[in-house]
Amino acid sequence: MEVPFYDIESVVLRCTAASPNNPDSQREAIEKYYTADCEFNHPLATVLSGQSSRDTVLRVYQWYRIMSPTLELTIDERVMDEARNIIYLQVTQTFHIRWSPFKPKPARLLVKIHLVQDGQLWFIKRQEDFYQPEDLLYLTLPPLAHVVHFLKRAAGIACTVNAIAFQSLGFWRTDRDKDD
Structure with missing residues (x-):
């Protein structure tokens, strides 16, 4: 080139x-x-x-x-x-x-x-x-792509729930999280 x-x-x-x-x-x-x-x-x-x-x-x-x-x-x-x-x-x-x-x-x-x-x-x-x-x-395998997409979305929700739960126990909290 x-x-x-x-x-x-x-x-x-x-x-x-x-x-x-x-x-x-x-x-x-x-x-x-x-x-x-x-x-x-x-x-x-x-x-x-x-x-x-x-x-x-x-x-x-x-x-x-x-x-x-x-x-x-x-x-x-x-x-x-x-x-x-x-x-x-x-x-x-x-x-x-x-x-x-x-x-x-x-x-x-x-x-x-x-x-x-x-x-x-x-x-x-x-x-x-x-x-x-x-x-x-x-x-x-195109039909399986929707399953993987769903699992990735579920993992995103699980991450959010786990972050909130563990931050309430004092793990990895920001100053703003402490005020909430």
Whole structure:
């Protein structure tokens, strides 16, 4: 990439949502934009940095396309931390497993891309994908996402009740809590 902040959207789209009829385009993009020793971390797959780890990252992306021939991806926001050579992307992705009976649902994720510069060009050295649990389930088992969302809301209520109960016993009280 010459200007990562502007180039990253087309790079990500070529690597992930490449035409289902053109796997060569995906291979070319990963070979062009990722370092040979790149690293990939996703909640469902990890590739450690190694001599030819880019080949393994390519296989992960290829498997994703085999599983989901129809994949939609939108980059909603992007931020570049130039001091650290990191790009953050807020992404919405619709991933439908080929033989799944469930209707696909869009999932949100945060992608953290670590860049390295070689001459005038920038390359992806490490990619980390972060999902909320229910968003990860939207990709795999959409009906369970609602259960997880409910459990997270219940946990929020339980935290509130426990905080009030333990603060009444003197734990972790602010001055304002003491006045109430």
